[in-house]
Amino acid sequence: MLERPPFKTCPQCGREQGFGILWVSSESYDRRCKFCRAKATYYLPEVDKKVLYLDQFAISEIFKVKERKRRADAPHAEFWTEANGLLDRAMMRQQIICPASNIHRDETMVYRDGKALDLAHEMMGGDTSFEDTTTIEHRQIYRHLEAYLKGEEPPSFDFDVDEILHGHRNAWLPDLHITVETDWSAFVEHTRQARDKAAEDFAPLYDRWVRDKPAFEDVLANELGAMARGYVDAYFHFMAMVQAGEASGDVQTYINGALSPVVTLIHEINRKFAERGVPPESAFRETVKFLNWPKNQSLPHHWISAHLFAAIASRLARGQKRHPSRGMMNDIKAIALYGPYVDAMFLDNECASLLEEKAVARGVKLKAKIFCLKRSADFLAYLRGLTDSAPQEVIDAARELYGTA
Ligand SMILES: [Zn+2]
Structure with missing residues (x-):
């Protein structure tokens, strides 16, 4: 490491512009003189970001x-x-x-x-990043499962932001930034297709809302009650990939199915039941029963996204012509999973305004202050x-x- 600016006068040899920054860590930094090598460590004040x-x-x-x-x-x-x-x-x-x-x-x-x-x-972000959204989602479900297995009420969540961060929130930002470059270009085309596909998947649902003009409360009740169905449908979709991959020897298909988050989730819940003495052949039935537990309606991410979907439906029902933007699913994910934990979010206007709908604001209390261009x-x-x-x-x-x- 070499001394770097800003330089100060060295306290030992007295030469101007000699005492530079050598190293910055999360809570202290070192200065060293580039002439006489005198070195000192300074502690940084505590912060709360x-x-x-x-x-x-x-x-x-x-x-x-x-x-x-x-x-x-x-x-x-x-x-x-x-x-x-x-x-x-x-x-x-x-x-x-x-x-x-x-x-x-x-x-x-x-x-x-x-x-x-x-x-x-x-x-x-310095060296911090958010926990993967799937991990946060599954962690909330596992906490409910724990209560369910003990025959208790669902736990209350304290939404400590540090629970969903990697790295140290209150570390001082380094003055230099070193990053490992990752080449994602090989995945670009695939991701774009996946995103277009996801947008297409929702189109029939949006059209139905336009046609049937459901009330907010009806969509909300339906969405809240659809948790088990959502996970189970997705589970069968990916397990079908596993089987197809196995049958044809297509390793990629097999892996994409076997490693999909929902397969991991369901198998993990099955395992919990098996651990408690449920015979393996009945574990899946117990898992579905748990996913259908009415108290799961209050699962934070599920509760929030159900409200946002109901708001989209009621807008389409009220005559909004445009389908929600392609990025909307990701925005809903971000709000549902990060919104209760973070201090603030900057979202696009469309998404921010969904949170302002009276029926949403009544049911969803986020810690985050919401900002947008408007x-x-x-x-x-x-x-x-x-x-x-x-x-x-x-x-x-x-x-x-x-x-x-
Ligand atoms: Zn010096």
């Missing part, structure tokens, strides 16, 4: 600002430039992080310049508030490390 989920759209807009790829006359140019500046400052002052998520990765892959976007986003001034004010509230000792330490704060 907010966690912001930025949707893919926001990330790519901010990325364009960073790369100076944004046309000055592009829509909202001023807002994104200001947001980028404030975010940088709030991050430098250790007040906020915007961790990367597997949802971003899914979408990043369909973005033309995925690699660069990935990098920009990793830099914004409320851009609120977002800037939020970031400004965070920057301004940074303690002086944190600002001073940031200036020591990064040369600015």
